[in-house]
Amino acid sequence: MATGRTHRPATRSRGIPEATVARLPLYLRALTALSERSVPTVSSEELATAAGVNSAKLRKDFSYLGSYGTRGVGYDVEYLVYQISRELGLTQDWPVVIVGIGNLGAALANYGGFASRGFRVAALIDADPAQTGKMVAGLPVRHTDELEDIVEHNQVSIGVIATPAGAAQEVCDRLVAAGVTSILNFAPTVLSVPDGVDVRKVDLSIELQILAFHEQRKAGEDLGEAVAAARDTLPKAVAEPVTEPARRPGPDGDVPAVMPA
Amino acid sequence: MATGRTHRPATRSRGIPEATVARLPLYLRALTALSERSVPTVSSEELATAAGVNSAKLRKDFSYLGSYGTRGVGYDVEYLVYQISRELGLTQDWPVVIVGIGNLGAALANYGGFASRGFRVAALIDADPAQTGKMVAGLPVRHTDELEDIVEHNQVSIGVIATPAGAAQEVCDRLVAAGVTSILNFAPTVLSVPDGVDVRKVDLSIELQILAFHEQRKAGEDLGEAVAAARDTLPKAVAEPVTEPARRPGPDGDVPAVMPA
DNA sequence: GAATGTGAAGGCTTTCACAGCT
DNA sequence: AGCTGTGAAAGCCTTCACATTC
Structure with a gap:
């Protein structure tokens, strides 16, 4: 999703497929749980089950990282934890700012799994002067005016946007201008960013x-496929482009109709 | 992600690709914005830009729904809004329960874009008796004991899990047993569900x-590819599976090392 | 002329199945 | 005997490019 990287020849033997990268955190979480229970080794089958994928996929994924397993035995848990952490860049510390400290922003700031594993909330930022100075999750909320200073001072490269949709693009622009190159966007908007900046979005x-x-x-399906089938065979040409559309689904959901299962 | 459907022959001409389904909400959002500005028609190029995709993809996506455009002209905004809404099932009303009313659950309950567009928060549920009865987003928090009653009574088929990881699987099992067939999981855990139940996860x-x-x-890249290249050529066989791994990244991120850009 | 709808090509991802190592 | 690592096959998804329609 919106990788935004400048077109790279994709040469490098090091190119780990995006789909694999997206699963590494899953494996890491499962491995960390095993590690806490002092399990020394794990087979691709067991680990795959724990991570909710199939074992062939897992083995293929790991093959992009290198040959970290032992045939006939499985994978060394501690070693894999280390290797995946390193691959994901979690052996270093990533300062993060959260912009928009409403309900969601506060929830994010309080989220435990955040602080651990390499991420550190460097600052909370909100545009509302009334919020400024308030303590959230042990940190003072700071005003948007300070955004650039905060980013530069803390060498922040990852920003989390939890503002209303209307403010998101401007916040994004300012973050990027200040040096942020990765953005996690919770606002329901498409952000446009220059090349080289990664955006991921989370949208309820x-x-x-x-x-x-x-x-x-x-x-x-429950009430027989008949209905759906009937709709399918509707000669598309017959559709009259102005009959139904007049009634957009009102703000309170119209046509309550059939009610699911 | 975790479609969980029983292996369907994939016959049906009606099979809209999953990737397309995932983009329909994006198009819908862009179209709704146009509709509010009373724009009558839009070209694939314009709409694609607004939705953050390319126009070929958008046209291909729409082609799965039917021929809703007019060559030489573009798409009728109102008509498309209606068709996509219908396709997504938003012309009916979906009661939703949120389980786990901590920081995040409360944020979700208060999230505006929730109530609109076919979704209605039917109830908020929490396991903590101290929370019971508290008002959040205009609704009283109800106790987990009532979960089954609530789901059955309101014909809830979509559940949102915002509990701590440890509680998620049990809550999930109870929701499913009570009749929920779609789950949106915010807890950092892999949920296992029977066939026919869809799970989507959101994981910060x-x-x-x-x-x-x-x-x-x-x-x-910034500091030259040299370093990465050196790592690449490390003869994998030389790796000693017990050298580094002893030190798992401590809870407070070790090896702060290089510091990014 | 303008813009859709869509076969065909190309890329990416998953799955299979088995050779190869311990 | 057991389990990893991986070519090859199969299945998706995206992109191209152009015939078709208004």
Whole structure:
């Protein structure tokens, strides 16, 4: 998603596929749990189950990192934890700023799994002067005016945006101008950033909508595929581009209709 | 991610690719914005820009829904809003429960984009008796004991889990047993669910770790590829599986080392 | 002329299945 | 005997580029 990297020849034997990178944190979490229970080694099968993937995928993923397993035995837990941590860059410390300390921003600031594993909340920033100085998660909320100073002073390269949608792009621009090159965006907006800046987004309502799509399918199946099938065969040409559209789904959901399962 | 559907022959001409489904909400959001500004039609180029994708992808995506555009002209905004909403199942009302009303759960309950567009928070549930009855986002927090009643009573098919990791699987099991078939999981755990139940996860620390991975790469490039190259050519056989691993990255991030860009 | 809809090509990801090591 | 590491096959997804339609 929005890798934003300048077109790299993709040469490098070092190119770990994006899909693999996205799973490394999962493996790391499962391994850390094993490590805490002092389990010394683990097979691809066991680890894959713990991480919720299949073992072939896991082995392929690990093969991009190197040959860290032992045939006939499995993987050394501690060693893998170390290797994956290093690969992900978690053996160094990443200062992070959170901008927008509303409900969500505060929740993020309080989130435990944040501070551990290489990430450190360097500052909380909010545009509301009334919030300034308030303590959240043990840190004082600072005013947006200080954003550039904070980023430069703390060598922050990762910024978290938890502002309302309307403010997100401007905050993003300022973060980037100040030196941030990775952004985690919780605001429901598409951010545009220059090349070389990575953006990842987390969007509650998108996730819900995807779930709703599949729910709808399930409901359709339950009452026989007949209905869906009928819709399918509707000669598309017959659609009249101005009949239904007049009624956009009102703010309080119209057509409660069938009700799922 | 974790589609969990029973192996479907994938026959149906109606099979919209998962990647397309995941983008429909994006298009819908962009279209809604246009609709509010009373823009009547939009080209694939314009809409694609607004949604942050390229126009070929957008057209291909729309082609799975049907031929809703007009050559030489573009797409009718209202009509598309309606069609995508219908496709996503947003023309009906989806009652949702949120379990775990801590910082994050409260933030989710208060999230505006939630209530609109077909989703309605039917109840907030928490295991802490001290929380019971407290009002959050205009709704009373109810105790976990009532979970099954609430789900059945409100015909809830979508559940949001915002509990600590340790409680997530049990909550999930209870939701599913009570009839929930879609779960949005904010707890940092892999949930296991029976076939036919969809799970999507939102995980802050995974996202941060992915960003850190790319940040690290950027930093490496800045100081010349030499270092990375050297690591690459390390004869893997020489790696000694018990040298470094003894020191797992301590809870407070060791090896602060180089410091990124 | 302008912009959609879509086969075909190209890339990426997953899965298979087995050779190779311990 | 057991389990990793990996070519090769299969399946998705994206991008191209152009015939088609308005």
